[in-house]
Amino acid sequence: MCQLFAHQPQRDYESQTRSLRIDGHSTSxxxxxxxxxxxxxxxxxxxxxxxxxxxxLHSEVLDHCGEVHNFASLLRCSCLIYRSKTATVTPDFLAEAGPRLVAAE
Known part of the structure; x- marks a missing residue:
């Protein structure tokens, strides 16, 4: 299973800082x-x-919650939600996996 994670392109987990304006305020x-x-x-x-x-998105969160505590984390979680809703399940790594852990009854 680690191959699934270890073989991803390095570009995907390189970070990048971007500067932008949100509601007239400059931020990165x-x-x-x-x-x-x-x-x-x-x-x-x-x-x-x-x-x-x-x-x-920032405005909608402000309207809904009154404040945005950690916008970068919100963005990451939003991406995870989006990907989980649009992803096609391909459990290829399960076929190669050895014994699986099973919940105790």
Missing amino acids: IRLEMAFWDTLEEIASKQDMSLAKFLSC
């Missing part, structure tokens, strides 16, 4: 490239630029 966000790629895909599907999508 540091995320791994895989998350930037996913956010760009989500923004594109919403017919928005990445900056517009991030501003929209």
Whole structure:
């Protein structure tokens, strides 16, 4: 199973800091490239630029929660939710796996 994780492209987990404006305030966000790629895909599907999508998301969180504690973490979790809803299940690694742990009854 570790091959599934160990053989991913290094580019995916290299981080990049991007500067942007959210509600008129300049800020920077540091995320791994895989998350930037996913956010760009989500923004594109919403017919928005990445900056517009991030501003929209930030505003919606403010409206819903009153504040945003950790926007970078929110973005990572949003990407995970998006990927879990759009991913095709391919359990190839399970076929090669040895014995599996089974919950005790």
